[in-house]
Amino acid sequence: MSIVILGAGPAGLAAAHAASSDGHAVTVVDDNPAPGGQIWRGGPARWRDPRAHALWEALRQRQHVRFIQGARVVAAAGPHTLLLDTADGPRLLPWQRVILCSGARELLLPFPGWTLPGVMGVGAIQALAKGGMPLRGKRVVIAGSGPLLLAAADTVRRSGGKVVAIAEHQGTRALAGFFGRLLLGHPGKVWQSLQLAASLLGVPYRHGAVVSAAAGDQRLQSVTLRHRGREREIACDFLACGFGLVPGVELGALFGCTISEGRITVDGGQASSVKDVWAAGESTGIGGVDKALAEGRIAGLARPINVADWQPLNWSGAPAQPRLWRPCWRPRFAARRQPCATCAACLPSFAAARMCAAAQLEPHARQLALAPSCKPGPAWGHARAGCAGQRVASCLAGKRPVCASQCFLPVRPA
Amino acid sequence: MIVDVNGTMVEVEDGASVIAALVVADTLCTRISVSGQPRFAVCGMGQCQECRVTIDGSKHRLACQTPCRTGMVIRTGERA
Secondary structure (H helix, E strand, C coil), X not given: CEEEXXXXXXXXXXXXXXXXXXXXXXXXXXXXXXXXXXXXXXCHHHCCCHHHHHHHHHHHCCCCEEEECCCEEEEECCCCEEEXXXXXXXXXXXXXXXXXXXCEEECCCCCCCCCCCCEECHHHHHHHHHCCCCXXXXXXXXXXXXXXXXXXXXXXXXXXXXXXXXXXXXXXXXXXXXXXXXXXXXXXXXXXXXXXXXXXXXXXXXXXXXXEEEECCCCXXXXXXXXXXXXXXXXXXXXXXXXCEEECCHHHHHHCCCEECCEECCCCCCECCCCCEEECHHHHXXXXXXXXXHHHHHHHHCCCCCCCCCCCCCCCCCCCCCHHHCCCCCCCCHHHCCCXXXXXXXXXXXXXXXXXXXXXXXXXXXXXXXXXXXXXXXXXXXXXXXXXXXXXXXXXXXXXXXXXXHECCCCCCC | CEEEECCEEEECCCCCEHHHHHHHCCCCXXXXXXXXXXXXXXXXXXXXXXXXXXXXXXXXXXXXXCECCCCCEEECCEEC
């Protein structure tokens, strides 16, 4: 049986380890140049988590485990076949079982000037700094919401950059509530947060602060923060602004899996609503590396049941997400929703375009489209699987017909 | 290792991404949008598609997910 695992982050590696333990052939497909996903970024030489090394050492010794790095899923090219876009050109990959470990992405929300070079996500500045982007001597403003802000500030500081301000969108009361829940549910993380906070002593940390605009000529030069009714302009070289993580569910949609509340729906054994498709890690709900490792292992150990009327297992009465993994952080975005964007020009049929037709900003259409504040309607599905996608997909597949609804391509911002 | 960013030779560490080379070269523009505005990396993980550059003649390569190689020729600022 050929088992295909999409994503080589913690969930993908744990799934590959479990699935290959009895000799099954496993292929892991990942779009980064090295395994590890976002949390274990940069490949084995940079990993500090011993679990990553343990998994990798075990996997390397198994001849029947194959890694395809730098490859992206483009479409479902027929039943049980995936079309990949690799560095060496298109490639068809047959599968009998697939485990989706597509991780998460960052929620970015628009504000005037958000397309200026130098404005990026909070996770993005961490990822890029780990990828060698020099920050020495650069002034960085970190904004948005969530615990990731502190982690990013720490990364910037370690890389020699100067964090000139941290602007947390949530007010003081919400933050206190968060730390209370953290203390109850994840005491280990409290210690981690305190250590981070200690390392950032002296950096202004504003609660209830909002980025009202970014400005600059050809590149970011300053950020305007609104805090306690006053606006203040801060000169900087980079702005990292993100509002937490959201599950990466696009691959689940490609396979036709049920997605609810922004997560791929899985049963207690990580099976999705589609036969032979499992999902694990952040794509089934944001929960961090421990959840990803546990779910990856469960999904990897699962075996298909060969019955015609296959039904996913339902735990009656069980919560959708066990308490251990339930996030303490529930960012509220409504206040951030600003009218935006010339996405009207990028994707004319896109539902969000009508929502925000009035503004003069240019959005990153794809990020905007995926923001929960802009619920994609059928028009979005059309745009995603539309004529451009179909054309490229059939071209890649050597004119093999590709069903429009089974095509997944990144919609490129204009 | 040395790479070519728009004709300027810059030195980057082993394992650095193309984005790192662009920042070393002080080139904060990967592409020009249809409305003529400069763009740069936003998500850092291959999703936003803003960091498309031309690498060794091959267009639409994502700078954030491509590691530098010695002698690599990177061209930015194209309408893409």
